[in-house]
Amino acid sequence: MKKFILLFSLAFVCFQAKSQHKTDKLDIESSLIRPQEIIKIGNGHYFIDFGKAFFGTVEITSKETQHDSIFFHLGEKLETQNKIDRNPGGTIRYQRTALNQLVANQKTTLKLTPDKRNTGPAAITLPEDVGVIMPFRYLEIENLKIPIEDLHISQKATHYKFNDDASYFSSSNKIMDSIWQMCKHTIKATSFMGYYVDGDRERIPYEADAYINQLSHYSVDNEYTIARRTNAYFIKHPTWPTEWLLHTVLMFHADYMYTGDIQPLKDHYENLKLKTLMDLERADGLISSKSTNLNEALILELGFKKANTNIRDIIDWPGAQKDTGWKLATPEGERDGYDIVPVNTVVNAFYYYNLKLMTDIATALNKTDDAKLFRDKAAKVKETINTKLFNHSKGYYLDGENSTHSSLHANMLPLAFDLVPKAHVKTVAEFVKSRGMACSVYGAQYLLEGLYKNNEAKYATSLIVETEGDRNWWNMIKVGSTMAMEAWDMKYKPNSDWNHAWGTAPLNAITRYMWGIKPKTPGFKVAEINPQLVDLDYSKIKVPTINGFIYAEHKTTGKHISYIINIPEGMTAEFILPNNTTKIALNTDIIKQNSGAITLSSGSHKIEIDQ
Numbered sequence: 001m002k003k004f005i006l007l008f009s010l011a012f013v014c015f016q017a018k019s020q021h022k023t024d025k026l027d028i029e030s031s032l033i034r035p036q037e038i039i040k041i042g043n044g045h046y047f048i049d050f051g052k053a054f055f056g057t058v059e060i061t062s063k064e065t066q067h068d069s070i071f072f073h074l075g076e077k078l079e080t081q082n083k084i085d086r087n088p089g090g091t092i093r094y095q096r097t098a099l100n101q102l103v104a105n106q107k108t109t110l111k112l113t114p115d116k117r118n119t120g121p122a123a124i125t126l127p128e129d130v131g132v133i134m135p136f137r138y139l140e141i142e143n144l145k146i147p148i149e150d151l152h153i154s155q156k157a158t159h160y161k162f163n164d165d166a167s168y169f170s171s172s173n174k175i176m177d178s179i180w181q182m183c184k185h186t187i188k189a190t191s192f193m194g195y196y197v198d199g200d201r202e203r204i205p206y207e208a209d210a211y212i213n214q215l216s217h218y219s220v221d222n223e224y225t226i227a228r229r230t231n232a233y234f235i236k237h238p239t240w241p242t243e244w245l246l247h248t249v250l251m252f253h254a255d256y257m258y259t260g261d262i263q264p265l266k267d268h269y270e271n272l273k274l275k276t277l278m279d280l281e282r283a284d285g286l287i288s289s290k291s292t293n294l295n296e297a298l299i300l301e302l303g304f305k306k307a308n309t310n311i312r313d314i315i316d317w318p319g320a321q322k323d324t325g326w327k328l329a330t331p332e333g334e335r336d337g338y339d340i341v342p343v344n345t346v347v348n349a350f351y352y353y354n355l356k357l358m359t360d361i362a363t364a365l366n367k368t369d370d371a372k373l374f375r376d377k378a379a380k381v382k383e384t385i386n387t388k389l390f391n392h393s394k395g396y397y398l399d400g401e402n403s404t405h406s407s408l409h410a411n412m413l414p415l416a417f418d419l420v421p422k423a424h425v426k427t428v429a430e431f432v433k434s435r436g437m438a439c440s441v442y443g444a445q446y447l448l449e450g451l452y453k454n455n456e457a458k459y460a461t462s463l464i465v466e467t468e469g470d471r472n473w474w475n476m477i478k479v480g481s482t483m484a485m486e487a488w489d490m491k492y493k494p495n496s497d498w499n500h501a502w503g504t505a506p507l508n509a510i511t512r513y514m515w516g517i518k519p520k521t522p523g524f525k526v527a528e529i530n531p532q533l534v535d536l537d538y539s540k541i542k543v544p545t546i547n548g549f550i551y552a553e554h555k556t557t558g559k560h561i562s563y564i565i566n567i568p569e570g571m572t573a574e575f576i577l578p579n580n581t582t583k584i585a586l587n588t589d590i591i592k593q594n595s596g597a598i599t600l601s602s603g604s605h606k607i608e609i610d611q
Contacts, residue, residue, distance in 0.1 A: 260523020
């Protein structure tokens with residue numbers, strides 16, 4: 001076989017279009033991406049690799065006309081080297097299409113067949129001028145009778161406006177770097193709808209998917225309109241899982257913290273109160289989706305179109321079900337054997353966190369009485385969870401009321417949401433660590449958060465860079481995906497796809513917890529920087545904010561750590577010092593007392609720490 005390495009010019013074509021859910025124009029772009037390699041397979045048969053999967057189609061311009069039909073295969077997955085998998089399984093995409101003739105000196109875009117499910121009435125629809133697109137990395141051409149060198153072939157990639165230069169990360173751990181890059185690409189590539197959607201299978205926004213997508217998007221670009229549009233969508237288009245509803249407040253609060261814009265909170269305050277599900281509260285403060293208060297009137301008020309919508313707890317992805325016939329590697333699915341009792345720990349951990357954030361939101365809106373109400377409710381829920389849903393003899397949480405089982409989920413979420421009393425953090429964290437990665441890629445978001453927030457950075461980082469087995473992000477790269485997958489592997493969710501942004505937890509965890517860069521006050525007026533860079537000899541990162549970019553780098557030599565941090569104009573930062581610090585220098589000035597934090601003004605700073 002003869003290999004051709006062809007260089008094509010990279011072009012950008014921009015267009016704007018209207019969404020069926022919102023009338024403002026969407027900043028959707030189409031990028032023309034050149035092949036990384038073209039390989040001749042046989043007579044008139046070529047294999048093309050564009051390097052990464054994007055949602056889009058193929059654009060061709062030829063110097064010559066071919067009147068005979070040309071056949072094209074587009075796909076995400078290989079069957080063997082230089083051969084696209086024609087039957088990839090699940091929702092991994094493949095399609096065959098044909099051109100009856102190829103006319104010289106005329107741009108030709110391949111016409112693809114739409115998928116019935118992701119173009120149905122429940123899905124977000126693309127503007128007509130975008131056409132039908134699909135995720136693909138590879139292209140095969142058959143029956144080509146003109147020289148391949150006479151063709152200008154591009155992957156026409158559709159995505160939302162995205163600043164590739166708004167962020168970067170690199171470190172002494174190349175596995176971590178590869179995972180970060182894969183996740184960043186996922187955020188760009190899956191933005192093609194102008195909303196945060198679940199992936200290509202349904203193209204429907206789901207709250208839990210959107211929240212992780214939002215956090216990761218904020219970590220790589222200071223573009224906030226997709227999140228704003230998606231958040232507004234959920235006001236009238238909620239989805240059925242109890243915990244998904246309980247993500248709504250989290251998304252609006254995150255938008256406020258990153259942008260400082262209080263208007264969405266004002267506009268949707270009453271609906272956010274509803275989405276806490278506080279109407280389901282019983283006397284001791286806990287809630288249940290089995291509550292008789294979850295009646296048809298409340299279901300409609302929550303935004304559902306049908307009063308008989310079955311709102312139910314999901315915990316994490318379910319196992320084998322009668323209607324799927326799935327034979328899974330883990331029969332219980334991704335729930336770690338969770339005992340889904342009516343009053344359970346996961347749902348009430350989310351409820352507590354909603355109350356905690358609503359306290360902040362009500363305070364920001366000067367709703368003093370509501371702020372006190374939410375604060376008191378949060379305190380009551382926290383006390384009840386730690387009294388009734390805690391295994392006091394073993395020192396960690398039960399799955400719920402009257403349950404004798406303890407799962408990863410029932411313990412990682414209290415850690416992530418600051419529910420665990422200091423006296424029990426150690427035993428809860430040890431239990432969490434004993435379960436390993438016994439959750440889905442969605443649950444991994446809260447597993448990493450809970451660990452980093454409770455002095456378990458070393459273990460959390462080890463999960464991000466794990467390469468053994470298949471329950472890790474490295475497996476996604478290993479099997480050939482260039483975007484985060486919906487599940488760790490197809491055997492854990494046989495209908496899953498290869499383009500799910502909810503699998504990007506490492507991206508925002510590295511930014512927000514490992515490097516510890518996140519807004520301390522709304523609008524990033526004050527940033528918090530709390531590095532936990534365990535096992536890294538060096539790293540550097542660029543983090544976008546609404547005020548500009550934070551640049552940071554570190555180098556560790558023995559027990560000495562040096563940082564260089566640049567804070568943009570109009571911002572200050574609180575740099576959190578490690579507890580075991582013996583010597584601190586800021587810009588060559590020795591700081592004699594460890595006060596726990598130092599304030600960084602706008603500009604460049606050098607911090608030297610001895611431990």
